[in-house]
Amino acid sequence: MKFKEKLLKESPETIWQEHCGFLDLSMKEYINIQKSLLMEQIDLLSSSNLGKRLMKDQVPKTIEEFRKTVPLTSFEDYADTLLMRREEELPTKPQIWLETTWEGGEYPRKTAPYSKAMLDTYTNNLFSVMILAASSCRGQFRVRSRSKVLYTLAPLPFASGLFPELMKNEVDFHFMPPVKDALEMSFSQQMSRGFELAVKHGLNQFFGMSSILYYISQNLLSGTRSGLSLKKLSGMSPVMLYRLIKARYRSRRDNVPILPKDIFKLDAFVCVGNDSTLYKPELEKYWGRKPMEIAGGTEPTLIGTETWSRDGLVFFPDACFYEFIPEKEMRRSLEEPDYSPRTYLMDELNANQLYELVITVLKGGAFVRYRVGDVYRCLRLSNPSDNLSIPQFEFVDRTPNIIDIGAFTRITAREIDKVIRLSGLPIRHWTALKEYDSDKKSFLQMFLEVEDDSLENQSAAADILKEHLSLYFRYYDNDYVSLKKLLQIDPLRVTVVKGGSFEAFEKLRGHPLGRINPPAADVIDFRALCGYAGTGGSSAWQ
Template sequence: MTFEEKLKSCSAAEIWQEYCGFLDLSMEEYMGIQRRLLMEQIDLMSRCALGQRFFGGDPPRTLDEFRRRVPLTSFGDYADVLLTRREEMLPAKPVVWLRTTWEGGDFPAKYAPYTESMLDTYKHNMLGAVLLATSSGKGRFHVKPGSRILYSLAPMPYATGLFPDLIEPELRVRFLPSVREARKLSFGQQSRRGYKLALQQGMNMFFGMSSVLYGTTRNLEQMGHSSQESGSRLRSILGISPRMLWRLAAGRYRSRRDGKPLLPKDLFRLDGFVCIGTDSSRYKDELEAAWGVRPMELAGGTEPTCLGTETWSKNGLVFFPDACFYEFIPEQEMLRNLADPSYKPHTYLINELVAGQNYELVITVLRGGAFLRYRVGDVYRCLRLRNPQDGLELPQFEYVDRIPTVIDIAGFTRITEREIRKVIEMSCLPVADWFALKEYDDNGHSFLRLYVELRAGARQSPALSREIIREHLSVYFRYYDGDYKDLKRLLGIDPLEVTMLPTGTIARYEAASGQKLPRVGAPREAVLDLLHRPSAFTSGEGDAGCR
């Protein structure tokens, strides 16, 4: 039966148990599933050339042996196979290949193969997430066929593009715009078309990247504000339906009565609100205030598939037991390894974690996936080991950020030392030294802060002001990085800020501290020390401080 047929013929309890029953697992039961599926994956990998690369002719026979013998891996360990799509070397035949950015890599993209079994698991877990997105408590959900879904996620071959293809055969829904139309449009065109259709027809669910949802919210608020001046003009332009026109009129009346702006919650009644992407936690409060519904967060990615979801309480992610086998590198181990790549960090299993600690995620993709003990580059905080209030005996997590050597801005672009060096080289600016951090504005939204030193003598040029350098580098970032360009085009933001340092500041700091300052992701305390140490700004260039 399809999911829609089950909605008609099965009880709510039966449907909940099938798709969300993993939330009732004990930790022992959860680990039992993890171990069983891992051993099945090891067996599949042992029969293929890619697996033999890691196993040799003697595959691991236990979990402990697997963790002891197989090294932690990165995409470079698979690049020769996956970039050329050598299916004969894989543990199972791929049905589809997905892609994402390879930050700091030799090629602009990474590719990940998805088997039929992986897609079945992905679909099953996504349907569970749909139930949870509309739930008000354990076992209580509101999913109805024919729902209108504003879909604001990147299309295929990106991982988020799988959602429509997997859901439509199972549940009759109306994507705004339709999948067929969306595939003829760019991501930006797709988003604008979806917003227009939602204003015309209404919508029941909203799926999207948190940063894009925030941009959409601002656009809808602006449309609502302009409509107060000319409601008839808005109707003629957008072809708005009588129902939506009524909501607009009622919202406009309340707005004037209460002296408050017209918000999306005045126009739409959402059954479910789902967000994904980095910095989601920083957008949730604003999105809830605007829409009247708190977004439910999903976690995943190209390599790990859909790996976790929040519950009806929307206060922490639970990882699906059948998507990946999970290991965790404690933050201090991760930082030690970044400082000394020869150091081999220890990993812990999901039943060995400490609440309140940050961990870098390591995955082995199950169901015929290609990745073994793979460092995704994502950092999660273990919020709690169990949640008695919701009846959960499993840990819950919060996404923190990418690892310190990668700067992720709004989920769109991932910037590394390599990209920044390339942009500075292309710009031909007289930059002597630099370092970069991810920082946040007063609203909690992320941006890239680039601290720059110019070469001796260049500081005297009036043409090289901080703003001129910022504009110059922004042009080259947009030219070199298409994802960075999308930040401006889709969200209306240019996330670069430049701070000028006196010539020689970084070198003097490193000499005084005896430590090399990382060019990307420097420790916050080191940066504060650098900026507040008076001796660091004594230079022959006559500079009194940073700007």
Template sequence: MNLKKMLSEKQYDQIWSFYCGFLDLSLEQYMDIQKRLMIEQMNLWCASPLGKSILKGKNPKTLDEFRAMVPLTTYDDYADILLQKRADTLPDHPIIWIQTTWEGGKHPIKVAPYTRSMLDVYRTNVTACLILSTSTAKGKFDVEDTDKFLYGLAPLPYATGLFPLALSEEIDIEFLPEIKTAVEMTFSERNKAGFKLAMKNDVEFFFGLGSVAYAVSQSLSSMSSGGSGGLKSLLKCHPKMMYRILKAKYITKKEKRNLLPKDLFKLKGFMVAGTDNKCYKDDLEHMWGIRPMELFAGTEPSIIGTETWTRKGMYFFPDTCFYEFLLEKDMLKLMEEPTFKPRTYLMDEVVPGEKYEIVLTLLKGGAFARYRVGDMYRCVGLTNHEDGTKIPRFEYVDRVPTIIDIAGFTRISEHGIQSAIELSGLPVVAWTAKKEFSEDNRPFMHLYCEIEKDAFAHNAVSTDIIKEILTTYFKYIDQDYRDLKKILGMDPLKVTILRCQTFASFEKRYKKNITKVNPSHSDLIELLSVQNLQVAQEGGVE
């Protein structure tokens, strides 16, 4: 029985229990589910050629032995098998392969297999997210079979393309525009078509990357201000929408402000995923009149966590992955000492306030074991009196420090930056890059670089020239970087030229090298203090 059938029979208590019952688990019950499913997965994975290739002759019999014998893995450990889509080597037969960018400028794509059992779990948990996005308290939600959903997602083979397909197995929600049409459209075309349909017939749900949702929301105001397909199409609208549009026009004119989405639509549910959502949530709430509910999903792990009506942290679904947590300090040590073997912690061992890199073993026949997907979380509590939960909840922090992710679009690494510099032919002799945030809380990449002495002395290269040339090469080697400008209108690069010998003076003064990507705040302050000291000694003006 799916959600549509249960709604038609008004089985509201059963709906909540089936889809959202994991929120009522005690920590002991949660761990029982985790361990039971993990033992099943361990037996499948260890018996597969993929598992054997990583175990190298070891044969774990217990969960503790599995965690001791299977090393922490990254995509490099699976690439030879997965990129060839060698289904016969996997723990279970894949039904579909999902794709995403691996690392711009170095590896074009990575793919992840999904089994039928994984898709079944995905469907149930996506439906739970749909329900929770409308909830105001335990057991209270507002979902109908006639609801309409604004399509703000990338289509298959990307992971977000699974969302409408999974929901269609549960309920007849209408997507705007409809899926078979949307997949043939560009991002801009989908937005315009979706909003035209929404303005004619209303919309109840919206889901997208936080950054994309923000860009789409901004475009709505301009589309609704009198352009073709906007208010000029008033006569084609449903009478309810005609009244809203006329009322919104009157209110915005009276208040002397731009039209906002909340003037036209009353969303039941608003969901955002991806990185940097914290930069957009407040603005999105202002624009739509509803606080977005954050969930977390990825290509390799599928959908793993969601917030509730409190919007105060994400809870991880117990049946998607087996979760381990690597302390931030141990993650940093592992970056410096690759042979270091850190301890990982289970869900019943996490500590509020601590930041962790998450380590995942996919359940239900998944390929990835003890997998470092590259995401950092902070535990914000072990219980929550507001929603009555007794399991840990988390907030998403960011990607691991070796990656600069901007607005959920890019995966900029040291290799990518170095490749762009080398291809550009710019006289850059030393650099470090850090993800920073503007005064209006928007993410960007700040490149601090030192150029050749002659170029510096003769002012042959300016920050604007370096920025323009590097932007060209970033777009050349990284499609996702190109989309930042094309889709979001973002220019994510800022360049600061440091004086000659700044990096060498830093190394001499502090007896260490500065990290190329995302140096610590203290190291960056020390680097800039060396630069300022040089300026003072030379009698220059910065």
């Protein structure tokens, strides 16, 4: 039965039970599901070349044996198979391949195969998201089969392109702009056209990356300030026309800007991506509804969702098998590449601790004990007020070795090294960290120390390096272009520190300053040493 038929024929209790029943799971039940599905995945892996390679030609009989046998993996372990799309080596035949750009590694992109069962699970979990996004408390929701959805997502083969693809046969969503048209538009055209249609016909659901949602929300404010021409008004639905006129009248009367909430009444508002936690309060202010955050990605699929209280992510039990590396272990493994960090299962976590996520994609997926590179904070182990018995999380950031700006581009030490080498500048030491400005926009802050300590050289080095970095990213990373163009973010700040600052730091703390996202305490000390105490933005790692 299609989802739209369910909405018509089934009772809300039944629909809720089917799609959100996992929220009633006890910790034991949750773990049992995870273990059962992992055993299925082991079974599938054992008959594939990829699986045999990763499991060292053994077939683990228990979860413990599996965790002992299979080492933690990164994309490099799969590159040969996945980039060449060698389907015959995979546990199940893929139905679709998704892609993402990845400048930070050895390869320019990452690909991930999706089996039919994975897509079915994805679809079901997407329904859970839709129901929860449209809910105000447990069991109460309103989902329209004919919702109007503002389409601000990247198309296939990017992961976000799955959303309209999976929904097209299940519900009669009206995407604005239509998916077919959106494929032929640039991202900014797509947003502008979508928004134009939303103002004309109304908007019921809004799914998007938090940074984009934030940008659109701000853009909307400036857009609605311009005058109302007859052309603009033609084709508008009476309800939208009424709302627009009312909003403009109130805006002029009270001399306040028009906010999206004055025009749109959303049933569901969903955001995803880096920095969501930061943008959510702003988005709520604009839209009058707190966005519900979800978690996922190209490799892990759709893995988590917030609930009706929008206060922490819950991971779906059937998307991936989850393991968690505690922060301390994660940092040690970043410093010592040969170190194999210890992982913990969902029922072994501590509240208010940071964990790097390790996934084994279930239902025939390719990734096994894979370090996604995402760090989550375990907010709580259970939530009595929402009657949840399973842990809830908050997305913190990418792992410290990756600087993610606006969820668009990911910068690593490898790339910065390359740029410094190309620039030919006599850089003695450098460190880079992600910070946020007062507008909550993230940027890359770089501190560097040049060989020649003259003042002239210092300022020149800063400008040259900034130019080189910008050029490099513009050239190699398309997303970087989008970042500047779409979000109007200037993501680079380069500060040259006086000679000997890095040595002084090492002397003070007994260890050198990390090159990428050093621990917050180190950054504070370093700033103080260089005379920049109290300056700079805030950091996710602080």
